[in-house]
Amino acid sequence: MSMNGTEPRKHTISVLVENKFGVLSRVAGLFSARGYNIESLSVGETLDPTVSRMTLVVGGDEFVIEQVMKQLHKLIDVIKVNDLTDESHVERELMLIRVNAEPQHREEILRTADIFRAKVVDVTQVSFVLEATGDEGKLEALIELLRPMGIQEIVRTGKVAISRGPKTRVRKAEPAKRPRVSDDPRVVGFAD
Amino acid sequence: MKLPGAKIVLECIKREGVDIIFGLPGGAVLPIYDALYDFEGLRHILVRQEAAAGHAAEGYARATGKVGVCLVTSGPACTNLVTALQDAMMDSIPIVAFTGQVPTHLIGNDAFQEADNVGITRSATKHNFLVKDGKDLGPIIREAFHIAATGRPGPVHVDLPKDILVKEAELIWPEKVTMRSYNPNYEGHAGQIKRAAKAMLRAKKPVLYVGGGVISSNAHAELRELAELTQIPVTTTLMGLGAFPSEHPLSIEMLGMHGTYYANMAVHHSDVLVAVGARFDDRVTGRVDAFAPHAEIIHIDIDPSSISKNIKVDVPIVGDCRRVLRALVEAVREEAKAGGDGQEGQKPWHAQIAEWKVKEPLRYEWSDDVIKPQYVIQEISNATRGEAMIVTGVGQHQMWAAQYYKFTHPRAWFTSGGLGTMGYGLPTAMGVQAAHPGRHVVNIDGDGSFAMNSQELATCFVEKLPVKTVIINNSGHGMVRQWQRIIYKERYCAIDLPGIPDWVKLAEAYGCVGLRVTKPSEVVPAIEKMLSTPAPVVLDVCVDKDECVFPMVPAGGANTDMILAPPTREVRDRAEKSQTGF
Numbered sequence: 001m002s003m004n005g006t007e008p009r010k011h012t013i014s015v016l017v018e019n020k021f022g023v024l025s026r027v028a029g030l031f032s033a034r035g036y037n038i039e040s041l042s043v044g045e046t047l048d049p050t051v052s053r054m055t056l057v058v059g060g061d062e063f064v065i066e067q068v069m070k071q072l073h074k075l076i077d078v079i080k081v082n083d084l085t086d087e088s089h090v091e092r093e094l095m096l097i098r099v100n101a102e103p104q105h106r107e108e109i110l111r112t113a114d115i116f117r118a119k120v121v122d123v124t125q126v127s128f129v130l131e132a133t134g135d136e137g138k139l140e141a142l143i144e145l146l147r148p149m150g151i152q153e154i155v156r157t158g159k160v161a162i163s164r165g166p167k168t169r170v171r172k173a174e175p176a177k178r179p180r181v182s183d184d185p186r187v188v189g190f191a192d
Numbered sequence: 193m194k195l196p197g198a199k200i201v202l203e204c205i206k207r208e209g210v211d212i213i214f215g216l217p218g219g220a221v222l223p224i225y226d227a228l229y230d231f232e233g234l235r236h237i238l239v240r241q242e243a244a245a246g247h248a249a250e251g252y253a254r255a256t257g258k259v260g261v262c263l264v265t266s267g268p269a270c271t272n273l274v275t276a277l278q279d280a281m282m283d284s285i286p287i288v289a290f291t292g293q294v295p296t297h298l299i300g301n302d303a304f305q306e307a308d309n310v311g312i313t314r315s316a317t318k319h320n321f322l323v324k325d326g327k328d329l330g331p332i333i334r335e336a337f338h339i340a341a342t343g344r345p346g347p348v349h350v351d352l353p354k355d356i357l358v359k360e361a362e363l364i365w366p367e368k369v370t371m372r373s374y375n376p377n378y379e380g381h382a383g384q385i386k387r388a389a390k391a392m393l394r395a396k397k398p399v400l401y402v403g404g405g406v407i408s409s410n411a412h413a414e415l416r417e418l419a420e421l422t423q424i425p426v427t428t429t430l431m432g433l434g435a436f437p438s439e440h441p442l443s444i445e446m447l448g449m450h451g452t453y454y455a456n457m458a459v460h461h462s463d464v465l466v467a468v469g470a471r472f473d474d475r476v477t478g479r480v481d482a483f484a485p486h487a488e489i490i491h492i493d494i495d496p497s498s499i500s501k502n503i504k505v506d507v508p509i510v511g512d513c514r515r516v517l518r519a520l521v522e523a524v525r526e527e528a529k530a531g532g533d534g535q536e537g538q539k540p541w542h543a544q545i546a547e548w549k550v551k552e553p554l555r556y557e558w559s560d561d562v563i564k565p566q567y568v569i570q571e572i573s574n575a576t577r578g579e580a581m582i583v584t585g586v587g588q589h590q591m592w593a594a595q596y597y598k599f600t601h602p603r604a605w606f607t608s609g610g611l612g613t614m615g616y617g618l619p620t621a622m623g624v625q626a627a628h629p630g631r632h633v634v635n636i637d638g639d640g641s642f643a644m645n646s647q648e649l650a651t652c653f654v655e656k657l658p659v660k661t662v663i664i665n666n667s668g669h670g671m672v673r674q675w676q677r678i679i680y681k682e683r684y685c686a687i688d689l690p691g692i693p694d695w696v697k698l699a700e701a702y703g704c705v706g707l708r709v710t711k712p713s714e715v716v717p718a719i720e721k722m723l724s725t726p727a728p729v730v731l732d733v734c735v736d737k738d739e740c741v742f743p744m745v746p747a748g749g750a751n752t753d754m755i756l757a758p759p760t761r762e763v764r765d766r767a768e769k770s771q772t773g774f
Contacts, residue, residue, distance in 0.1 A: 070497035076319040
């Protein structure tokens, strides 16, 4: 259990930033300076070419995520920060995977690729490169099915996400209760 | 109007209302210095090392409430400046630092005196800019000053490639700065303010815990009104000293690691703790899970990321301290009218605090033979009637100054609180003195700390800045000695500074006046002589080297674990058994 009683989990955070040089390094620096780990990060231009969108996947409890959101917002070039995790949203990632393709496995790999709607984008006598998109669960499942054939290399883009519905909503966080010393059996005051 | 970039820079600085810049020239900024040659309306103060320019700008900013400006060249000048930038970052001091850069076509080429300036200062500034086009100069400088001074203030760095300074460009100076990505929130949430007012009136054991934000936002009058209205005792952080008069009946002085016994006890036992412009720094809280364990916590701060960062807050109010306090005063009046006994219920609390004050006042043992450092501070306080501008270095002398100087006004206390930058004292004092030529500016420093920037005595002499430095000289790194004595079983290591240099001779070598005292009876006359000398003075006070700063909360300890007197066996045993590493 963490400080305010929530389990760490992965959050998908969408950040709109000014499309200026150095912004990526400001965001990356924020995480490294505070010891938070970015699990994935993708950046691209939006409809407005002066604005870029970053999609970050960060692990942490409510307390860490609250700080991450506040610190991101504090950066001067950040326009908007939105935690999509608990909102209805679609997230996708693209993966390229090079898998051994021995004659006895070729059929099965193609069948698997078909089930996952993955495309074969490169073929040699001994290997396939597959292109797959989907959410994390789907890509993990594909990896597990291909693992017995011998995976040589995986390249992933990191997640991008968009909220469902006609426009983006901002969810208000529920205030968490502050833990008190009297609740904590480890704490013994000297003066009392 | 087309002007060379260098002229645009100076013109923009002037238009921002700045009258003094602190700097040191070099290759990449020579065009600016050439433009400065016949530029009117800006005084340039030549420092001896670049960090001093940064600290002097900090002193100027804190003393005036304006933005401080420094100007140095590329590469090593910028890396030297980093300490001052980080110092201003930690203490929320608004400065704009200009550095030179190699010409744009050479950037990334490992050119002479090149460094990745913006890369290096990125984490040490609130924001930074590299100017890549002359027409951006005006808008960027305008934004730089805006960002430095608004919201939670802080340092902003502008990197200026040499070719941009030489080429002519249009001077664009937007009247108003609007940034879609930066809009600090100044007004506190009305509902939260009402909740806070109710909690304050309901409280039986409330405390106001006040930090540097009250000084930055000029909220001292509102704070005093609120405290007097609600009769809530006030403790200040190191950065908050001066926000509330030390000798006010409601003052319980500084809290935290070297805070007073009564401040720490009051905060620990409080039922409502109102934090105003403070950030629950580890030097204030000690062990966080034992900090104010019974209190409902109200936190007023302009920086949302300060809220619930270290301590979970019950009533957060994001906004400017001054505006929120003003609204809070109104809300308290409204609520009080609607009923609620308010102050009557607090009587036992005031009695309890008075009892703590009597039981464990700030104290030290008097000696007729050796000078006690605390005594020196008391006499400086007496001689200046709490009216001087007090600057410090970092270490024991800093804590004694914080404890024993009786502060009467805001913006009269300058210390490196967050970063703890030794050598901060003298250059900062220069900035303060430049801003207030007629005031007494006293730099209370340590022999270790003063040595880190004593070259600035030359600046003081040449620029006619009559800063008074009092060296609390204990022939060593006193705070380190104190920790080694109390926590590391007297295994003293690398702390001795045995009597060199001769500070009197050093002062004289720089054209300043040097004085030395070794006996308690000489202290008062020496302080008087120092204050009446119209030149920069160094007063070397040889003090008891074994004196320690008490109370002391060992790092990682709870604030109620204060050590109040020289350590006994029991304290040392406890330190050894500590699981927090003390």
